[in-house]
Amino acid sequence: MDLRHLKYFIAVAEELNIGRAALRLHISQPPLTRQIQQLEEELDVQLLIRTPRGVELTQAGEMFLEEARNIRSLVEQAIERTKRAGQGKLGRLDIGIFGTGILNTIPKLLQLFRDDHPDVRVVLHTMTKNEQIEALRQKRITVGFNRIMSPLPDITCELIMREPLFLAVHNSHPLSKNVSVSVKELSKHPLVLFPTGPRPNFVDRVLEICGHMGFIPEISQIVGDAVTGVALVAGGFGISVVPESVITFKPPGIVYLPFDDWLTGKVDLSCIYRKDDESPILKAFLIAVNKFREQHKG
Amino acid sequence: MDLRHLKYFIAVAEELNIGRAALRLHISQPPLTRQIQQLEEELDVQLLIRTPRGVELTQAGEMFLEEARNIRSLVEQAIERTKRAGQGKLGRLDIGIFGTGILNTIPKLLQLFRDDHPDVRVVLHTMTKNEQIEALRQKRITVGFNRIMSPLPDITCELIMREPLFLAVHNSHPLSKNVSVSVKELSKHPLVLFPTGPRPNFVDRVLEICGHMGFIPEISQIVGDAVTGVALVAGGFGISVVPESVITFKPPGIVYLPFDDWLTGKVDLSCIYRKDDESPILKAFLIAVNKFREQHKG
DNA sequence: TAAAAATACTCCATAGGTATTTTAT
């Protein structure tokens, strides 16, 4: 039995006349008769009662009609869903996240993606950079987010945006009276940096910037994440440097200041994915990334 | 697309290797490759990622696999259900009933049928003999039950059992002291008979028996059904004649007596159905009727 | 007797087979 038999039987059951059904199916009457006979033979069931006016359905025929319609609609649905999945419109997107990107940028980007792909279930997984790479390779995630990325042969790293850095100080600190500061100020105060975990990371980026300016800062603490770092600053434990994303998080007493020699003071946010990943969902996601860049350029 | 594509795709998705799947399907590898390509082309979707080790599923492939399995099981179920329907094991049996048969005989017979056909829904419709015939012709019912039946060209009437008649008297009545009575006694007391409705019916059967014995009884009342008739006898309104089925209904004060010249005093219970009805459910029912007759003969 | 279904036969599209090539690690 195949789907043709179902289609033919449904037509016959609806027309109650094999000749008319054949017309509707754009075939001639004899092959339709034979297909129905074949179906009856295969099922070992009489589906139709032949009358001189046409045919009528037996109880088994009624039952098979119902089932055939169910199958037909399930098949149509399967085709539809599969096509949509093939266009990246339906399915699941697993994303690895870590760090400050999640505070502002990533939600905006995901919003953009979900507007175009409401039926894709986006699942976020908090993991370190190395866990992301491992998860990408094992296909547990499709996309990761990172700031500092050494090049890898099998992973593509695509820049999403380049964010300026800000100084975080307590409002009791003398620097807090300025409207902007120089990177050189970092040499004069103990620094709270983040994150802990595998290097290189944002800590090294800050050290690199200081290096460009010709000094090595004094690090008072390295903490797990930006929120903890800012909380320490709010508690008077020194000053810190944060990407722009973080300034939406502003506990009492915290002041964020731009760097006036900020040209050097930037940090990237990138997304990473498997080089050999051709999946339509990833393609769709990268289109959203491009849109996001368009919106945030300049 | 047809069911072959689903079967093939499921095999490939399960083996994750086209060659192995082809072995399992007892076909060679190239046609299987082509069928899968055809499927992908038709759906305009990449279902498989070809690797040097075999294949793996894309997200769309995973989705289609799930759908394909659903369809396959629905098809299997459809075949199974239709076959069972074709054997009269599944479906619905509409039965027209009327009169005293329902008190004892019909329930026993239905019990027999349902033991063998638990998945056939038996629906009882109370209707007069003429309504039964009309309903049979319109296929609203498949079987009817009757006691007195004039032959019809399109309806078969099949005897189920021949029941002896009993006299129903009140225990204050002189006849109630006997162990059995003669039909002739019916000439000496006013008779309560049933049913009302289209003739000929049980009333005529009783008159016929009396006629054979050479007298015409005095009819005090004709009531709708046996239960009403017996109730009247219990209330002292005369005596009545009932088929054996009725004696399970025994209100206080009622005594049932067999006829000692009972050879003439019998009444039939028959089932009726369309002569041209070939449905397996009717066949199954008639098998149950035969079984019932076997059990009750002699 | 007339409308519909069934049968007889013919043709060709396509599923499947064999042999071989291409591909990707």
Add this chain to the structure above:
DNA sequence: ATAAAATACCTATGGAGTATTTTTA
């Protein structure tokens, strides 16, 4: 270098067409 998939080409099953016969109310 190897295992698997893809391609090329051939064969033959069976679906569809035309003409005709059978059926039954």
